[in-house]
Amino acid sequence: MIITNIETVPGKMIVEHFGLVSGSTIRAKHVGRDIMASLKNLVGGELKGYTQLLQESREQALDRMVDQARQLGANAILNVRFSTSSVAQGAAELYAYGTAVRIE
Amino acid sequence: MYNLLFFITLITVGYLAGSFAERYHYRSIHQREKMFINLPAVTIKNVDYPDDKIKSAKLVYGSAVISIDYFKRFTASLRNIFGGAVKSYESLIDRARREALLRMKEMAGDSKIIVNVRIETSTIGRNANKKGVGCLEAIAYGTALTVA
Numbered sequence: 001m002i003i004t005n006i007e008t009v010p011g012k013m014i015v016e017h018f019g020l021v022s023g024s025t026i027r028a029k030h031v032g033r034d035i036m037a038s039l040k041n042l043v044g045g046e047l048k049g050y051t052q053l054l055q056e057s058r059e060q061a062l063d064r065m066v067d068q069a070r071q072l073g074a075n076a077i078l079n080v081r082f083s084t085s086s087v088a089q090g091a092a093e094l095y096a097y098g099t100a101v102r103i104e
Numbered sequence: 105m106y107n108l109l110f111f112i113t114l115i116t117v118g119y120l121a122g123s124f125a126e127r128y129h130y131r132s133i134h135q136r137e138k139m140f141i142n143l144p145a146v147t148i149k150n151v152d153y154p155d156d157k158i159k160s161a162k163l164v165y166g167s168a169v170i171s172i173d174y175f176k177r178f179t180a181s182l183r184n185i186f187g188g189a190v191k192s193y194e195s196l197i198d199r200a201r202r203e204a205l206l207r208m209k210e211m212a213g214d215s216k217i218i219v220n221v222r223i224e225t226s227t228i229g230r231n232a233n234k235k236g237v238g239c240l241e242a243i244a245y246g247t248a249l250t251v252a
Binding site for chain 1: 114117118121122125126129149153155156158160161162163165167168169170171172173174176196203219220222224226227228239241243245246247249
């Protein structure tokens, strides 16, 4: 599965379009992490727990998108975009979407 | 009285630890930016490599969540009264974005160039739905091209 965020895959031809595919996940960290993060808020700096959480969630969103594309019979996803929104306190939604195509 | 003492302690700790962490972080950012000087990240989509020269294209991304210290939050809330440039948030956002870009480049491995780079920011965490900026996430993503 080739994933890019440009409109083509260089050197390949698009032979079929399958439309939009997307994947999303909503995650929260356990209370311990939240407490650590609020302590870290005092001195500033990187919140490693949250960074890791978002990175894992983003990978999961991507995985779900790839699964969906695979079911359609696609072998590449083009023009992928990410978006993040916070739905509740301490929980974040990660969303990835793109266009599934078959290339040769 | 105790409340005031507590507050002053928080501010001092925030100021000392925060400015130390910021200096340390900037030093590491400068160092790593020099390491990646040969891997440009551009926002355009079409580059001048002929199609048959490009071996592979893959999505790369990197993110960083950075929070502001207590002292800066306090000065920013003072600034809100008079208006004007809020310097303490500028460095916060700058650090988050540059860190995200660097992590994206680290993921790119031996690629030649990263095209169509996008940078997004969003606030997350406890303060996300309130007015204040608690911590903020910057994400950078693009397509890494490997050239033969």
